[in-house]
Amino acid sequence: MASKKKFLSVRFLLSAAAALLALVAIFLMFAPAAVCEIIPETSLTKAQTVNYTGIQLTFGYTETTTVPVIGTEVKTEIFKFSFANFLPYILLAAGIAFSVLTAFGKLGKISPIVAAACLVVAGVLFFLAPDMCVPASDNKELVKNLKDSLSLASGAIVAGVLSVIAALLALVPLFLKKGKR
16 A cells, blocks of 8 residues: 555656656657748748758758759758757756656655756757757858748747746645655
């Protein structure tokens, strides 16, 4: 009976929920993280946009286009690897690890603090994803135009919000009375 009570404790449930939300935020790397407006909307045309996922912004992206007349493929590198965009995923993994340690009562009160710190910093970094991407060009004007046309997309927004909520859930066990833990 004692082991069943330990697994159903409030600390365990809150820490498990924090870890689960952080895991969902990691899986949102497959969702659009940035959107680029190629052709702005006018009275005659609709806006044309391109979505880039978190994986493309983080690990780089090369676009392959087939030229219709010649029939050859042209490869254009759009983004290079960005450690700044990789950092939120590392912090989420650390936040999950410390949330699991909190769930099992290891490391005392430092574990939820470290978990919350990792998760909140990851959440903030998700909101900066378009600014931290590394365009694959040496032309400063082209890089500036690309970064100006990128805006935050739904995947990065949801991942950032989930990370911050997970951080709040990870902190709650600190404020529980001894009997509720």
